Amino acid sequence: MAAGGRAARMKTTHASKRSGARGGMTLLEVMVGMAILATAYGAFSLSIVKSMQAARTDKEMSLATAAARQTLAEVQASAFDQVFALYNSNPADDPGGAGTAPGSGVLVLGLDPQPGDLDGFVGEVIFPSVTGGVSEELREDVESVALGTPRDLNGDGAVDALDHSGDYQILPVVVRFRWQGAGGPASVEFRTSVVNQ
Numbered sequence: 001m002a003a004g005g006r007a008a009r010m011k012t013t014h015a016s017k018r019s020g021a022r023g024g025m026t027l028l029e030v031m032v033g034m035a036i037l038a039t040a041y042g043a044f045s046l047s048i049v050k051s052m053q054a055a056r057t058d059k060e061m062s063l064a065t066a067a068a069r070q071t072l073a074e075v076q077a078s079a080f081d082q083v084f085a086l087y088n089s090n091p092a093d094d095p096g097g098a099g100t101a102p103g104s105g106v107l108v109l110g111l112d113p114q115p116g117d118l119d120g121f122v123g124e125v126i127f128p129s130v131t132g133g134v135s136e137e138l139r140e141d142v143e144s145v146a147l148g149t150p151r152d153l154n155g156d157g158a159v160d161a162l163d164h165s166g167d168y169q170i171l172p173v174v175v176r177f178r179w180q181g182a183g184g185p186a187s188v189e190f191r192t193s194v195v196n197q
Contacts, residue, residue, distance in 0.1 A: 056182035060111060064177040067108045067123055068190045071175050074102070075125065080196050084165050087125040087173075090136040093165075111179040126174040128153070129165075137163035138171075146191060147172040169196045 025033075078086055085093045086101040094101035106123025113122050128142035128149040140159045142149050150159045155169040171194045178187040 053182045057186070060179065060181045060186060061188065063108055063110045064122070064179065064186075064188045067106060068175045068177060068188065071106050071123065071125065072173070072190060072192055075173055075175075076192070076194055080171075080194065083171055083173075083194055084127060084129075084138050084168065088127060088129060088136045088138075089131065090134070092134055093136070106175070106177070108177065108179070111177070111181075114178050114180045114185050117178070122179040123175065123177040126176060128172055135163075136165075138165040138168055140164060144174075146174045146189065148191075148193075170194070 075083055075087055082095050085095050087104055089104040091099045091101070091103060094103075104125045105119050105121030106125065107120075108122050111122045113120050126147070128139055128144055128147045128151070130137050130139050130142065138153065139161060140150055140153045141161045149172060151170075151172065152159050153164045153168045153170055153172075172191070173194060174189060174191050176187065176189045178185070180186075
């Protein structure tokens with residue numbers, strides 16, 4: 001009976017040691033669990049940052065698009081024979097006197113100019129023009145895919161290298177916005193033609 005009791009006690013002690021080893025987590029299991037949690041947290045944080053960046057990019061694009069539409073509406077609402085003088089980069093030919101016209105630069109609150117932008121405007125109104133000295137000439141022979149030129153602007157049936165700022169009948173216009181966005185450099189461009197009717 002003593003031998004049987006001793007064997008039963010040893011069996012119980014051995015069984016409790018095994019169940020004790022299985023009852024807790026090992027250091028390795030804890031480290032693996034922490035690594036999985038850290039990876040999940042990192043992925044979640046990254047998705048939040050990307051989501052915020054996408055929302056900011058959408059807002060920037062909305063600001064630029066709204067400013068472009070507003071600028072085009074103002075260009076089209078202007079007196080046709082003054083559009084070029086009002087929105088070119090030369091203040092000397094402004095219809096109301098030097099510096100009175102909107103000019104070619106468009107400022108948009110909420111958008112930052114790209115590095116190296118000298119005038120500080122994120123938007124610009126572009127015509128098929130050439131700047132020479134103190135004047136800016138509207139030219140038919142300017143090569144631009146965006147403007148659809150060379151093109152007959154005064155309706156005489158010929159494309160020449162003369163200044164047509166005083167006799168144009170059709171005026172190609174590009175409104176371009178470039179800014180330093182949340183995701184890096186960004187841009188949007190709208191094209192139209194203003195026609196004398």
